[in-house]
Amino acid sequence: MINYNNKHFRPVSNTENGETSAETIFKYQQTGNILTSAYAGGRIIYGHLIGLGDENGQIEMRYHQVNDKGKLMTGICNLRPEQLAMVKSDFIKHGNGLREINRNDNRLLKK
Structure with missing residues (x-):
């Protein structure tokens, strides 16, 4: 299992x-195999999840969240994350500031 x-x-x-x-x-x-997460952004004002991971990387989760319309939502999510390629961020001096060359992008792929 991935270390989260x-x-x-x-x-x-x-x-x-x-x-x-x-x-x-x-x-x-x-x-251990217990995962929790707080999340927000986009249409989600605030959310929280709790889940159990197994030795094959499968995760069973329960979530609750409040969306941008003030509606409380709950549900179940089963997923198997995959680790995608990551690129280290590098910055160079550019004019009066910094310019990002590459972005480190940690992403979770839902299946």
């Missing part, structure tokens, strides 16, 4: 009726 402790992720895809987007940032904590 103190890592931040964003979705790269969602179901048609899903409310999370690439603007939603998930901040994970992990103790």
Whole structure:
């Protein structure tokens, strides 16, 4: 199983009726096979999830969230994350500021 402790992720895809987007940032904590995450961004004002991971990387989660219309939503999510290629961020001096060359992009792929 991937070590999720103190890592931040964003979705790269969602179901048609899903409310999370690439603007939603998930901040994970992990103790053993127990995962928790607070998340917000995009259409989500605030959300929280708790889940159990197994040795094959499958995660079963329960979530609750408040969307931008003030509606409370709850649900179940089963996923198997995949680690995507990451590129280290590099900055160079450009004029009066810094210019980003590449972006470190930690993403969570829902299946």
